Amino acid sequence: MSELKIEYYSGAGNLFSIIDNRKYKINPKKFSEIAQICCTKSNPFTIRTEGLIVMDSSEINAFDVKFFNPDGSHGMMCGNGARSAVRFALNNNILILQNENDMIPFELAGIIYFANLENNLIKVKFPKQNLIEIPKLVPFGGKQLHGMFADVGTLHLIFNYEHVPFSENFEYDFYPLIDFAPQIRYDLDSFPNGTNVSIFKIIDKSTIFLRTYEKGVENETGACGTGAVAAALLNYLQNNTNKKVKIIPTSKSELEVEIISSNDKIEGFYLKGDAIKIGEAYFKIEDLC
Known part of the structure; x- marks a missing residue:
């Protein structure tokens, strides 16, 4: 021993x-x-x-x-x-x-x-990212949900909070992500290797609130760095946010993501925060x- x-x-x-x-x-x-x-x-x-x-x-x-x-x-x-x-x-x-x-x-x-x-x-x-899919259509409850998907070293599927089922019934912080996300994370027809699942809320062009259910943890985590990168990237590509954005995770401990680009081509990202x-x-x- x-x-x-x-x-x-x-x-x-x-x-x-x-x-x-x-x-x-x-x-x-x-x-x-x-x-x-x-x-x-x-x-x-x-x-x-x-x-x-x-x-x-x-x-x-x-x-x-x-x-x-x-x-x-x-x-x-x-x-x-x-x-x-x-x-x-x-x-x-x-x-x-x-x-x-x-x-x-x-x-x-x-x-x-x-x-x-x-x-x-x-x-x-x-x-730079390995893969992007915008939109990513995902079957859920007999309907198609519109999400965004990226591989930034880890697979991430993210949803605008306004587009997830029953979001109108809950304040963002209290939405039952633990019940919603596993149904998608374990949809092996859509995601053979599984995927992390996040919901986000855009506050302004420089601020995103983010909650993430992580595969392998099988629960919502206090924060997710690759999830923050994916959320910043995918929303930037949709012209929703700026190149540099604050990500506010479940823990409320702020992260910052900055997109590195040259001649309008994305070359990578910076992720910054406390540890x-x-x-x-x-x-x-x-x-x-």
Whole structure:
């Protein structure tokens, strides 16, 4: 039986368990199993989190990151997880910056990303999107819902709140997303690999409220970084919002997304927000090798 230290981080209200695998050298085949343990509330002094982040050394980058959902699934980008990983690296002296503008390269989901500090917030640069579908027609209750779909390292289907069923019956913050979203997330005819499902409300050209149900967590999360990027991108393409937009997630901890473009062609995105340590815990694991 081995004792495993977990540090808890919040990326704009998106909660993560983080392991420093430079110390433990855990067999990669064990991470999915460990995620299902370390993202749960197993005793009064642990908390439920929305993903496991594994930090590893790298020969060419500042560090490498592996991300696992609480159900053990993996292979996707996690924007707030990436920002939390950067904060963890800074807090634990995995890297030391000479100045705030230094670029921090790291690998996640097979792609090299770059981050930097800006007024002590963590800013991550994303490459351009892989796929866009506007509109995305989705069967629901015998009707067709009009959504928007994008792959920004993770799959996201988003709906304007005015267009979701029974929205007129609820204030936005109280809409039962947990009941609406799974019916679409598990529609394998439309989404063979599943999808995250979000609802949004545009306040003005610079502000979007966003709530996200994440696959792998199978619940609404406090925030979703890739969901924020998708919402900013898809609404910008519809001329609903500006290139730089504030995203207000469920946690109400503000994120900022900026679209990078040249000659009217989108080249990538910046995702910026806070990322802080909120606690730590120890887990007993039978076999780490």
